[in-house]
Amino acid sequence: MVVTSTERVLIAGAGPVGLSAAAYLTRRGIPVTVFEAEDRLPENLRASTFHPPTLDMLAPFGASQALIEQGLKAPKFQFRDRANGCLAEFDFAVLADDTGHPFRVQCEQFKLNHLLHDWLLAQGGADVRFGHAITALRQNGDGVTALVETPDGGQEAFKGRWLIGAEGANSVVRQALEIPFEGFTWDERFLVVSTPFPFETVLPDLTLVNYFADPEQWFFLLKVPGLWRAMFPTRPEETEEEIFDPDRIEVRMQWAHATATPYERTHTTLYRVHQRVAQSYRAGRAFIAGDAAHINNPLGGMGMNGGIHDAFNLAGKMAAVWHGESDDGLLDLYEKQRRPIALDYVNSQTIRNKQNLEAKTPEAQQNFRNFLAEVSADRRKTHDYLLRTSMIASLRAAAKITA
Ligand SMILES: Cc1cc2nc3c(=O)[nH]c(=O)nc-3n(C[C@H](O)[C@H](O)[C@H](O)COP(=O)(O)OP(=O)(O)OC[C@H]3O[C@@H](n4cnc5c(N)ncnc54)[C@H](O)[C@@H]3O)c2cc1C
Numbered sequence: 001m002v003v004t005s006t007e008r009v010l011i012a013g014a015g016p017v018g019l020s021a022a023a024y025l026t027r028r029g030i031p032v033t034v035f036e037a038e039d040r041l042p043e044n045l046r047a048s049t050f051h052p053p054t055l056d057m058l059a060p061f062g063a064s065q066a067l068i069e070q071g072l073k074a075p076k077f078q079f080r081d082r083a084n085g086c087l088a089e090f091d092f093a094v095l096a097d098d099t100g101h102p103f104r105v106q107c108e109q110f111k112l113n114h115l116l117h118d119w120l121l122a123q124g125g126a127d128v129r130f131g132h133a134i135t136a137l138r139q140n141g142d143g144v145t146a147l148v149e150t151p152d153g154g155q156e157a158f159k160g161r162w163l164i165g166a167e168g169a170n171s172v173v174r175q176a177l178e179i180p181f182e183g184f185t186w187d188e189r190f191l192v193v194s195t196p197f198p199f200e201t202v203l204p205d206l207t208l209v210n211y212f213a214d215p216e217q218w219f220f221l222l223k224v225p226g227l228w229r230a231m232f233p234t235r236p237e238e239t240e241e242e243i244f245d246p247d248r249i250e251v252r253m254q255w256a257h258a259t260a261t262p263y264e265r266t267h268t269t270l271y272r273v274h275q276r277v278a279q280s281y282r283a284g285r286a287f288i289a290g291d292a293a294h295i296n297n298p299l300g301g302m303g304m305n306g307g308i309h310d311a312f313n314l315a316g317k318m319a320a321v322w323h324g325e326s327d328d329g330l331l332d333l334y335e336k337q338r339r340p341i342a343l344d345y346v347n348s349q350t351i352r353n354k355q356n357l358e359a360k361t362p363e364a365q366q367n368f369r370n371f372l373a374e375v376s377a378d379r380r381k382t383h384d385y386l387l388r389t390s391m392i393a394s395l396r397a398a399a400k401i402t403a
Pocket of ligand 1: 012013014015016017018035036037038042045046047048049050109132133134135166167168169172192271289290291292298300301302303304305306307
């Protein structure tokens with residue numbers, strides 16, 4: 001069967017980015033069809049941090065308030081080391097004039113997928129097709145056609161005016177468009193261990209987001225409702241069998257904080273980590289956004305947030321063109337605004353975050369501590385720093401790019 005109406009936007013992937021774009025377009029009265037390869041909304045545990053401007057963007061869909069209710073408000077975060085405890089603590093309250101949400105929310109990313117999907121269903125006519133994997137695309141002056149594998153194993157073709165590839169790092173759309181995914185993969189993989197152990201009772205000054213610098217093994221400790229997540233780098237030569245060995249996981253957890261009894265664990269997941277940005281974000285009527293366009297290490301919580309910012313940027317431009325408020329050239333501005341942010345801001349900031357935490361030489365460690373002391377001591381510097389870490393600065397920088 002061929003769906004011939006081009007009066008819609010096709011979206012590949014019902015992750016946070018695809019569903020954000022779908023929600024924005026639906027709100028502007030534009031029909032969308034979302035294709036999700038899985039047979040239900042994926043419940044993966046990757047992102048846990050929602051930044052202030054992302055909450056501002058999600059508020060009109062009721063999602064920010066729901067994330068606050070289902071998650072944890074985290075107004076502060078810390079840098080620490082094991083010997084000295086807190087090195088610096090930052091409070092998003094200084095951003096009260098810059099955002100409606102001067103705090104992070106700690107909440108599992110899959111909850112946002114459910115919230116946006118429920119919002120789409122509540123609008124009536126939402127077309128989210130599970131078990132539909134996009135496999136190829138064709139395009140011409142009239143529209144774009146997505147070839148989709150259906151749950152019965154068949155193939156269907158769907159036509160639309162534009163297509164957004166938001167199907168994650170292995171994006172079929174990006175590959176079909178032959179867009180290089182430039183960058184590198186870190187040698188070490190990251191191990192995330194979730195535990196109900198109440199770290200806040202043994203380290204009472206802990207905040208909900210804590211980065212521990214250490215030349216031997218840095219780690220972070222983040223809280224989501226009911227659980228703490230510890231993330232460690234693994235050594236490149238460690239095999240998966242060694243990494244998942246319960247005794248070795250226990251050694252890592254004891255390194256984070258020594259306890260009299262072994263840690264209870266609920267999840268243990270290993271991630272390969274990359275720093276890559278697609279060479280372009282648009283080819284004709286097809287666009288890529290989110291992990292399909294850029295991936296980075298999770299230090300700073302910028303991947304999903306940046307992807308949602310892509311989705312709102314692109315969907316806003318599509319809405320303006322759709323409703324005749326602007327010509328098609330506006331759509332070129334999406335890549336011009338968002339790609340430099342992925343390269344110069346998210347990529348470089350997340351690499352710097354990793355380098356600061358793993359600093360090996362006493363000089364590099366001291367430099368990082370001096371930086372933290374200098375920023376903490378000066379309100380203007382704290383404000384600038386939090387504009388950057390909250391990603392508000394990246395959105396302002398993108399908005400200044402007008403051609
Ligand atoms: C350990 C870890 C922690 C992280 N923490 C944070 C954090 O705190 N904050 C943050 O901002 N980011 C974080 N990230 C990054 C974040 O998880 C990703 O950036 C985010 O999931 C990207 O969303 P997306 O919608 O682009 O892609 P995805 O979430 O990958 O969604 C893509 C969807 O497309 C579907 N799909 C795939 N192929 C097809 C196809 N061919 N056809 C149709 N559908 C398809 C998939 O099933 C999936 O549902 C973290 C990542 C890791 C690994």
